[in-house]
Structures are given as C-alpha cells and as structure tokens.
Amino acid sequence: MAFTHLHVHTEFSLLDGFCKIKELPGVVKSMGQTACAITDHGVMYGVIDFYRACKAEGIKPIIGCEVYVAPQGRTRFDKVHEFDSESRHLVLLCENEEGYRNLSYMVSLAWTEGFYVKPRIDQALLREHSKGLIALSACLAGEIPRRLRNGEYDNAKAYALEMAELFGPDRFYLELQDHGIRDQKIVNQSILKIHQETGIPMVCTNDAHYLRKEDAEAHDILLCIQTGKTVDDENRMRYEPQNFYLRSEEEMAALFEGCEGALENTQKITEMCNLEFTFGKYHLPEFKLPEGYDSFSYLKKLCDEGYKARYGDDDKFR
Secondary structure (H helix, E strand, O other): OOEEEOOOEEOOOOOOOOOOOOOHHHHHOOOOOOOOEEEEOOOOOOHHHHHHHHHHHHHEEEEEEEEOOOOOOOOOOOOHHHHHHHEEEEEEEEEOHHHHHHHHHHHHHHOOOOOOOOOOOOOOHHHHHHOOOOOOOOOOOOHHHHHHHHHHHHHHHHHHHHHHHHHHOOOEEEEEEEOOOOOHHHHHHHHHHHHHHHOOOOEEEOOEEEEEEHHHHHHHHHHHHHHOOOOOOOOOOOOOOOHHHHHHHHHHHHHHOOOOOOHHHHHHHHHHOOOOOOOOOOOOOOOOOOOOOOOOHHHHHHHHHHHHHOOOOOOOOO
C-alpha cells in the first residue's frame, strides 16, 4: 500500500498556501512517500519550480490545479453578484502533455474571460478540454459537497454521474477529506453512498496548506494578512482543527479505514500521471501555408496586399 498527496497548496496559492516548494519534496521524501501533486488555487505559475524541486529529490511531480468553476447553469461570462460571486472548487491533475495543454488553456481563459471575484472556468470549457485530465471532486467548496451539505443528495449524485461521463472511466474521483470538521464527516457518508450506488471511485486527500502540524500558527497569521484581521479577532476565517498539513500514510490509512480503495487510488492516479517537461529546447508554432505557396511567395503576397490597402495603386513608395 502507498499513499500520495494529491491536494497540496504551495506559496503560490497566495496568502493561503504555506507549503514552501523548496522544502516540500524533502518533507514528502522523509515520510517515505515517492510522489506529490501541486494543486494551487486557480493558478499554475508554481508548477515549474515544483517540478524541478521534486526531480532534484527523486520525487515524482504531479502537475495540477484546484480550479474555480462557475455554478451549474452559469457560465464564465456571467457576472451577476447574486449568482456568480461563489464559484465551486474542482481538482484537475495532468496525465500527460495533452492534459497539461488543456489545463493551461482553461486556467488562462479563467483569468482573461472568467474572472469575477475568482478566475473561473465553466462546464463548457471542461467538456471541450477534459482530455488528459483526472478530476477530483474537491473539498467542502466543491459542487458535490455543497449539494450534499444542502440536503440535495439526488442532485449531488446526478452531478457526480455527469462528471464521470465527462471525464470518462477512472478519470473522475469522489474526494474524501477528514480534518475533524463535522460537515466533512456528514459529506463523507453521502459520498460513500454515491460510490456504492454508482461505482464512481473514491480517493482520500488531505487538503494540505502547510507542511508540518507545527506550521499551523504561521499559516494562521498568513490568513490574517489575507483577510485584514488580527490573530486575536474571534470573528475571522481560520482553519480548525489544525490538521491541514502533509499527513503520513499511516495517519491517512487510519482515517479512511473501510473506505474501499480510497487510499490505494492515490497510487493508481500517481501511476496514471506521467507528465515530463523538456527544458532547453524551443517549440516554435507550426505555420501552415495556403496551398500553392512557399514561404517567400506567401510573404510577398501579404506585403502586396498590405501595400495596396495603405497606398492603393500608387507605386511611388515601392
């Protein structure tokens, strides 16, 4: 049995993640684990640093992102505060280069087209660019946990089936988390039921926002900076209980004992994700010429058309 952390927030989850990339692979290695994912909130600009750091320690890097998704029935273009201010979380992991290209494209459009409070994608983008990606249903802010918390079991189950169809067999997983939060225990019971009724596989994660248990205080201060609060303010966002660290395989096995395949599936996903970056080599875009042209003749055609558009038939500038 082996466990891999598939839900990890580095310092690139700004003012929220405190898993420092330089230290992260070493901590993973010290626990006897052989792989780790990066799933920052809505961004991917930490993945190269993460990839290099993991490779240096002999840890297999899994590239991903916890994206924000527009609520069901809404699009990334909708920007009405009443309906669009709260997006849903979804963890996406790259199996291969195609998945990396798709994920990079969606995250880019989330910022350029979908930004409203958060950078958002939508179901239409997911349907067009799901190939090469594995999806996890995310934390309590995911669409399925939200519906379950609202007592909408049938709707949550229907959405799970929709996502399983969208990503394909063994590419969508119901995510189990247990940080000692009451709502998580309730949600986990319903997720187990959905699994039993649909066969959609489960996977367990720990929503890691800091490396070690003793880092919880430093992370709490980071949250205060984010929210403009002080540590002695009782009415503020905090991560309680303080279990959002890189837990060991033994801790995860104890937490999710009896959850069929949830721990083993972290290893299965690890084996499915095999993205390798090549550095020091240029990948120039391929330009396809129209039929009947070579590079020079087509360039001359464009120049002639441009000249005529600017100067008409007057040849004095030729």
